[in-house]
Amino acid sequence: MKIYPLLASALALAVPGSAAAPPDPIAPLFAPDMGDTRAVLLLVDGRPVAKRYAAGYSDANRFISWSMAKSVTALLVGALVADGKLQLDAPAPIAEWRNDGRARITLRQLLRMSSGLRHIEVGQPIENSDTNQVLFVSGTGGMAARAIARPLAFKPGTHFNYDSLTSIILAEIVTRTLTDSRDPRIRARAYRDFAEERLFRPAGVASAFLEFDGSGTQIGGSIIHMSLDDWGRLGRLLVDGKGPNGKQIVAPDWLAFLKTPAPTNPRYGGHVWLSPNGLVSMRGHLGQFVFTGAKDGHSVVLVRLGNTREDRLEAITPSFERIAQAALTAG
Known part of the structure; x- marks a missing residue:
């Protein structure tokens, strides 16, 4: 070469x-x-x-993802869209939003960080940021509940606001789609098994370790651990969606959506950066x-x-x- x-x-x-x-x-x-x-x-x-x-x-060694986990969450959402269990432009299936303006928030808007939900990603001082409070201080027992409870600050789809709690909402949507159980162990197992079956195993990823909050919601915006080689294997999926044997793991139309610039930020797609x-x-x-x-x-x-x-x-x-x-x- x-x-x-x-x-x-x-x-x-x-x-x-x-x-x-x-x-x-x-x-x-x-x-x-x-x-x-x-x-x-x-x-x-x-x-x-x-x-x-x-x-x-x-x-x-396994290396922590921090916000690279957001892209992994988006790939799992895409698998459920491909299965017909979620719809990109339908209202997000969050029952708590059913009777107010948040009912207009779509999966597409969540993935593009334009939900309109009130959020401070990096506060002053840093420990006062919404993300840090939920991940490390007062929200660890039920991160999704805290993320879902936030009110609207903008009309959905009109403003870009980078928001790690939005990714937790997406992980919660995946979990609720997979199981009706409220048992944290069952919820976490359902998510982990789905990730293994639909993403990690087909991609040849063997080292993935996912962290969950106290309610069994995967911390889908921040905390996944993998080896260097396995991060490379996931990166390879973002090229053409194919595993090492050439099998299509990520649908081409989902990859195209992920890589399409958001109207509210041309440097951001669907939970990936451009x-x-x-x-x-x-x-x-x-x-x-x-x-x-x-x-x-x-x-x-x-x-x-x-x-x-x-x-x-x-x-x-x-x-x-x-x-x-x-x-x-x-x-």
């Missing part, structure tokens, strides 16, 4: 002063000024081109990234997992996008 010279050039642009040697072309991504990078995997046309861990990490250069990505707190792209019959998946302060991410994120784009061009 001709990827190494082009990848080295991209790294030279992304990381001033770097020189990528062919045996380890992603080594500069572990430089101190690139944040605390813990694991990187580069796949081109489904094949591993480069893989590296920081000291202390290995194939034995770059001007055509890359589609899962993104999480502290610099969890899975960038994917396809062009002229070639595909790329770049996974970066780490622990980078949020105020540094804006500076380093373009570097990873450039690497993924260069690998795609060189594929």
